[in-house]
Amino acid sequence: MNTILHKADTRGDANHGWLHSKHTFSFANYHNPERMNFGVLRVLNDDTVSESKGFGTHPHRDMEIISIPLEGDLKHEDNMGNKAIIKSGDVQVMSAGTGIMHSEYNNSPDEPVKFLQIWVIPNKQNVTPRYDQITLDTADRKNKLQQVLSPNADDAGVWIHQNAWFNMTNLDKDKAVSYNLNDSKNNGVYAFILKGDATINGQELNQRDGLGIWDVETLDIKADSDTEILLMEVPMAM
Numbered sequence: 372m373n374t375i376l377h378k379a380d381t382r383g384d385a386n387h388g389w390l391h392s393k394h395t396f397s398f399a400n401y402h403n404p405e406r407m408n409f410g411v412l413r414v415l416n417d418d419t420v421s422e423s424k425g426f427g428t429h430p431h432r433d434m435e436i437i438s439i440p441l442e443g444d445l446k447h448e449d450n451m452g453n454k455a456i457i458k459s460g461d462v463q464v465m466s467a468g469t470g471i472m473h474s475e476y477n478n479s480p481d482e483p484v485k486f487l488q489i490w491v492i493p494n495k496q497n498v499t500p501r502y503d504q505i506t507l508d509t510a511d512r513k514n515k516l517q518q519v520l521s522p523n524a525d526d527a528g529v530w531i532h533q534n535a536w537f538n539m540t541n542l543d544k545d546k547a548v549s550y551n552l553n554d555s556k557n558n559g560v561y562a563f564i565l566k567g568d569a570t571i572n573g574q575e576l577n578q579r580d581g582l583g584i585w586d587v588e589t590l591d592i593k594a595d596s597d598t599e600i601l602l603m604e605v606p607m608a609m
Contacts, residue, residue, distance in 0.1 A: 372584060374582060374585075375409070376581075377395055377581040378580055379393075379578065379581075382579075383395075385400065388421070389420065389425075390418065390426075391418070391419045392416050392417065393417040393418075393579070394415075394416055394417075395563075396409070396415055398416060409583045410558070410605045410609070411491055411492040411494075411535070411605045411606050411609060412489070412490075412561055412603055413491065414489060415488075415561075415581070416487065416488040417485075420476075420483060420484050421483055422479055422481055422482060422483060423476070423477055423480050424476065424477055425445075425475050425476030425477055428472050430470060431473070432469060432470040432471070433467060433496050433497065434467045434493065435466055435490065435533055436467060436488070437488075437489040437520065437537070438464075438475075438486055438488055439462055440457050440459050440461055440484065440486040441459060441485040441565065442459060442484065442485040443458070443459070443477065443483060443485060444457070444478040445457045445458070445475055445486055446476045447473065447474070448474050449502060450471060450472040451502055453502045460507055460508075461505065461506050462507065462519050462520065463503070463529075464503050464504070464520070464530070464531060465500070465501065466500060466531065468493075468496075468497060468500045468501070469499065469500060471500045487601070489603070491535055493533050494532055494533050494534065494606075503529050504529070505528065505529055512539050514546045516550060516602070517539050518538050519539055520535065520537035522535060534557070534605075534606050535603070535606070536553050537602065537603050538601075538604075540602075541599050542569070545593070546593075546594050549589055549590065550592065550602055552587070552588055552590075553604060554604075555587065558605060558606050559587075559604070559607045560583070560585075560587075560602055561581060561582070561584075561603045561605065562582045562590070562602050562603075563580075563601045563603070564579060564580050564599075564600055566598055567595070567596040567597050567598030567599065569592055569595055569598045569600060570592075570593045571584070571590055571591070571593075572584060572590055
């Protein structure tokens with residue numbers, strides 16, 4: 372088993388007034404050659420956007436982009452004609468492929484929105500751009516794992532062009548779950564603690580810590596307090 376630990380307070384910090392972003396991996400003006408990616412997991416941004424503010428129309432290509440709102444509502448528009456509001460319990464995915472233009476704004480005039488922006492390098496280039504979002508029943512992750520993303524369109528959650536699986540769980544204190552990798556030969560798992568404290572394969576973790584694990588078949592996860600965790604299983608080879 373190999374691991375890499377990223378404590379919450381070691382992340383890149385960008386405060387633009389209307390946007391406060393914590394970068395687990397190098398992004399924009401934050402560059403750390405030792406924090407470029409975890410396998411094909413390229414970006415993990417922990418964003419807070421002020422009331423009615425947001426990202427104006429901007430381009431992406433050849434990237435799988437996943438947004439997971441944590442608090443508040445996020446307004447999305449793109450050049451494919453999609454207009455949507457995503458909120459806590461939703462998962463949004465875009466396959467940028469040959470190129471997309473989109474904008475994201477806080478839909479509330481009086482409350483901030485908090486969301487994760489995640490980029491995964493795809494296993495196919497120049498695909499037709501695609502947008503999807505789903506609303507999940509968060510009760511289905513209470514003291515168990517809920518799959519929210521996979522490589523398969525017919526599987527639970529959204530899908531992307533990559534051999535990746537995301538799961539979320541909300542664990543009560545002292546509860547435990549095990550995660551068995553779908554492809555332990557080629558993949559690793561990046562665990563991100565959204566709330567609370569947990570121990571994963573012997574490593575104690577606190578809120579907003581990240582732990583990458585590879586060369587392992589199973590993760591044993593124990594809640595040291597009430598905790599919420601996102602698990603991202605991704606290929607380790609670029």
